[in-house]
């Protein structure tokens with residue numbers, strides 16, 4: 141079957157190239173000239189097609205690279221709770237990175253509905269200070285109180301681990317309970333959360349430190365079982 145139209149498909153062009161009898165022994169044969177011209181133009185069209193495909197692929201790769209660079213990379217963990225919605229990514233002012241944090245935690249409610257960890261606040265600084273002028277939060281649950289800030293002695297927060305209670309079925313769920321950060325100076329800082337559940341595998345690292353955050357928080361369930369904060373991801377600083 142021969143392809144019709146001005147632009148044959150790549151497969152058809154290849155097939156025609158392969159079967160074209162190029163006869164160099166018959167010098168003035170109009171037939172062989174015609175076949176040569178036909179396969180030559182097919183070759184040109186195929187080459188143009190391949191060039192177009194390569195250009196499109198190169199452009200797509202360039203776009204992907206630019207998107208990656210403009211947003212930085214993010215670190216997360218695999219044991220986050222299943223409930224809630226991801227909030228908006230909040231980032232430090234340009235040039236600042238997170239060197240301290242505090243948590244919003246609801247104390248144990250006895251026989252009542254517990255939510256444990258409700259919010260995380262990061263303090264963005266330019267170095268080893270306890271400057272609280274530039275803080276960021278993403279979505280924060282409505283229950284509990286803010287605990288005292290905890291700071292890196294040197295450097296910035298760059299890795300974390302989340303303490304999460306697995307789903308309790310008909311019993312009272314709390315999902316995320318606490319968080320532990322590591323600073324670029326090697327020290328570990330554990331938040332003042334609650335003790336239900338277990339710590340999972342630590343995240344990968346932000347080589348230059350953390351500069352942004354997005355939290356996943358379940359909205360109020362009315363009289364049903366609330367969990368508030370379930371999961372978190374941090375954005376890595378690019379410089």
Ligand SMILES: [Ca+2]
Pocket residue numbers: 255256257258314315316317367368369370
């Ligand atoms: Ca929680």
Ligand SMILES: [Ca+2]
Pocket residue numbers: 308309310311312313365
């Ligand atoms: Ca439950």
Ligand SMILES: [Ca+2]
Pocket residue numbers: 253254255312313314365366367
């Ligand atoms: Ca609950």
